[in-house]
Amino acid sequence: MPTYAVQYTYDERADVRDAVRPAHRAYLAGLAATGLLRGSGPYVGGAPGALLVFSAPDEDALQALLADDPFHLEGLITATEVREWDVVLGPWAG
Numbered sequence: 001m002p003t004y005a006v007q008y009t010y011d012e013r014a015d016v017r018d019a020v021r022p023a024h025r026a027y028l029a030g031l032a033a034t035g036l037l038r039g040s041g042p043y044v045g046g047a048p049g050a051l052l053v054f055s056a057p058d059e060d061a062l063q064a065l066l067a068d069d070p071f072h073l074e075g076l077i078t079a080t081e082v083r084e085w086d087v088v089l090g091p092w093a094g
Contacts, residue, residue, distance in 0.1 A: 001055045003087050009079040010048040023070040
């Protein structure tokens with residue numbers, strides 16, 4: 001199954017992010033439990049955003065997962081960059 005690196009850029013509404021974060025993290029925890037989400041977390045410092053690493057059957061399936069993220073549903077994500085990633089070394093390598 002392909003691996004995808006996803007970069008979120010958040011808007012400046014930290015108060016809304018804080019309110020929606022529990023639902024966002026619960027949603028991602030469910031994806032992690034199924035093995036679809038390999039890891040995720042916010043960037044430290046700089047512009048608000050996060051890096052997420054997924055395994056998904058294809059990019060259409062990945063886009064469906066991203067569309068259901070509570071941060072996306074609340075309009076907190078201003079940009080999403082998706083790149084298929086060929087993991088050749090480390091614990092995520094095939």
